[in-house]
Amino acid sequence: MEPIIALENVSFSYKINETSSVSVLKDVSFSIFPGEYVAIIGHNGSGKSTLSKHLNGLLTPGSGDVWVHGHNTKDDTRKLDIRKAVGMVFQHPDNQIVATIVEEDVAFGLENIGVSREEMKQRIDEALEVVKMSEFRKRPPHHLSGGQKQRVAIAGVLAMQPDCIVFDESTSMLDTFGRNEVLQVMRKMNGMGMTIITVTHRMSEAAEADRIIVVEDGKIVMDGNPQEIFKHKEILMELQLDVPAVSQMAEMVHNQIPIFSNELIQEEELINEVKRVSNARSGEVV
């Protein structure tokens, strides 16, 4: 299968002044395939945000290449094609809404790529429906909650019908309720076939993904499915990352009751494991 995004030996450094610079990404390579749900995790300053800005050409690598659908992000003539293919939702819900009315904001990106008015209407309807914001379409954005604003921002990206959406710490400014709203939308879109890349330092969010890429000091340390990644508790601890609360709990129970699995990630798995073990036990006793 053709990857949507392919990074080949990407290195990047920020210039501080004429003589010195800080190296942020060091020889990073990976590919993202259609339909994947990928979480990029790492603690503050690990380079994950810089990495995410490479995915749609907001930043271009100092050395190495980023390919989106076979177009190099360094090729300025392809910039619009690349950004049409890879949408991005940012951290601060307030700083990405341009217009004074919700539906106008969703229209902003469509106006930029010259979509006809009839099609715009249809796409805006659909996008607002997916994020469940249809009833707010005539509202000014500053009356919305953080989670609602973030959903408007998602609708604005979704309406452009990208192949892939990158969420750059998009839930970090939200309360628990808003975070769950946004996570729900992400899951729903992935179910509809959208490729999702989420950049986060929250393990519970990373656990939702099918694949986790762990970044540390500008390099990829681990890349695999959540089960594999969360097995390496010591490495994660060393990187100042945590395992999800469910895994921690499973570990604690496992230490007391060895037959209880310690490789759990999702809440549902935990409940099922409790059922399994308690059934097995009640069988033993009786």
Next chain:
Amino acid sequence: MASEFELSRNITIGQYVPTGSYIHRLDPRIKLLVFTILVLAIALNTSYLGNALGLLLSIYLFWASKIPISYGLSGIKPAIPFIIILAVLQLIFQGNVFSGGTLFFEYGFILITSESIRLVIVSAVRFVEIILLSSVLTLSTSTTELTHAIQSLLSPLKKIKFPVHELSLIITIAIRFVPTFAIEMEKMMKAQASRGADFGSGEWWRIIQRTKDMLPIIIPLFNIALSRAEDLILAMESRCYTPGNDRSAYSVYKALGRDYLVLFIGLLLSFLLFFYPFPY
């Protein structure tokens, strides 16, 4: 006095009172055009009768748009000191400029004539009319409609390479961020007040002191504005914004018969105010 920090509640810019009246439903381009011409006509009319007509018209427009006149009055309130200062200055200094009329009072260089009194009264009333008219316009038109109207009225300037779209985008973003910054400022004032900072307790006429008091708020606010702008640029670029590119438009307006009728009546009234020799 918790209310002294409630800035976001006192913002009248972009305040929109949806009553669904026919004034609200007018084509925003025509509304903006008619109001601009009317304001100009009123600003240039110097007669008592003409301004009485203008005052009646602005009150009528409030009634017709079904917006409570108290909204208009609250717009006049902050302007009262200026109106008074202006009136006093005109009364003292303008007597020599407008010769003619009956002389009522003379002391040194101060001359008060029937002409200077007319000027004082007319300019005060004019001030009120203009505030009322612009209030009706902004209260009955959403900011989105207004920016679209500005964009479309300026669009002929595209021919001389005037960046019409960019200008209207700047206006939209500025309006969009007013409440955001008000909330930001509110938070900062509360944070600083809780550490003993003192805002706004000085007398209102100590403008320099009061401005100095605001510096610890204004500087961080400026900082925040810049970092927000940087974020916004990234978000806009991610959504394919390219300055100078041709864009399609989501909102399209079509002027109807009644819009043209309003345009006609508005032009007629303005014409009357401009050229009719009012006897008083």
